[in-house]
Amino acid sequence: MNAEEASVSRETEAAAKAAERWSAAFPLLERYHGWLIGAGVERGLVGPREVERMWDRHINNSAVLSEAVTENATVIDVGSGAGLPGIPLAIVRPDLKVTLLEPLQRRVDFLQETVDDLGLHERVFVIRGRAEDLKDVQAEVVTSRAVAALPKLLGWCWPLVAPGGEIIALKGAQAAAEVTAAANYLRKKQLQARIETVGAGLVEPLTTLVRIRKIT
Numbered sequence: 001m002n003a004e005e006a007s008v009s010r011e012t013e014a015a016a017k018a019a020e021r022w023s024a025a026f027p028l029l030e031r032y033h034g035w036l037i038g039a040g041v042e043r044g045l046v047g048p049r050e051v052e053r054m055w056d057r058h059i060n061n062s063a064v065l066s067e068a069v070t071e072n073a074t075v076i077d078v079g080s081g082a083g084l085p086g087i088p089l090a091i092v093r094p095d096l097k098v099t100l101l102e103p104l105q106r107r108v109d110f111l112q113e114t115v116d117d118l119g120l121h122e123r124v125f126v127i128r129g130r131a132e133d134l135k136d137v138q139a140e141v142v143t144s145r146a147v148a149a150l151p152k153l154l155g156w157c158w159p160l161v162a163p164g165g166e167i168i169a170l171k172g173a174q175a176a177a178e179v180t181a182a183a184n185y186l187r188k189k190q191l192q193a194r195i196e197t198v199g200a201g202l203v204e205p206l207t208t209l210v211r212i213r214k215i216t
């Protein structure tokens with residue numbers, strides 16, 4: 001098998017795993033996939049090279065966050081871009097209310113059109129803005145993926161966390177180093193950071209996340 005065939009086979013397998021794990025939600029995931037590889041690429045929100053790993057690297061990698069989020073939570077997804085992880089999370093978890101926060105108008109337009117087309121508008125909301133400028137908006141869970149390193153991200157996101165809530169940041173292999181770099185902020189605000197993995201049987205490598213809560 002050459003590299004191209006291997007990539008197609010990996011992606012086909014990833015879509016099949018999504019269909020098996022989230023069977024009821026799979027048609028909506030597929031429709032979102034269509035938005036990402038269609039308008040997402042045409043409008044420059046998604047790199048063309050991501051198309052062949054859209055399920056594996058992006059949709060499944062985001063949807064597995066559902067394992068970490070408490071039931072019926074309100075969620076703000078900071079720096080949602082083309083909707084990751086917020087839209088896959090909202091699709092596979094119909095109990096959640098998700099706000100997608102994104103500063104760039106082009107991306108906000110894409111997000112709103114996608115949310116409307118997927119019929120998610122009653123519980124998925126799009127706000128244009130920067131996390132550090134948001135006033136009077138909080139949620140029980142604040143998510144982010146590929147937005148900023150933890151020390152900066154904490155300063156932006158912790159004010160958006162409702163009392164008793166948490167930040168769940170998707171991170172890669174650098175998670176532990178970022179937690180160390182954020183030690184001052186964590187101490188000052190009396191927060192604890194826990195590194196966890198999710199997505200067993202669905203994504204390889206597993207998705208690493210950092211969960212940040214008030215020390216109780």
Ligand SMILES: C[S@@+](CC[C@H](N)C(=O)[O-])C[C@H]1O[C@@H](n2cnc3c(N)ncnc32)[C@H](O)[C@@H]1O
Nearest residue numbers: 078079080081084085103104130131145146147
């Ligand atoms: C690399 S993209 C990641 C997008 C998406 N989360 C993903 O994983 O594909 C970073 C996103 O964060 C947004 N962003 C940058 N600074 C931000 C801020 N201060 N507040 C909210 N979003 C921000 C950018 O506009 C961009 O869409």
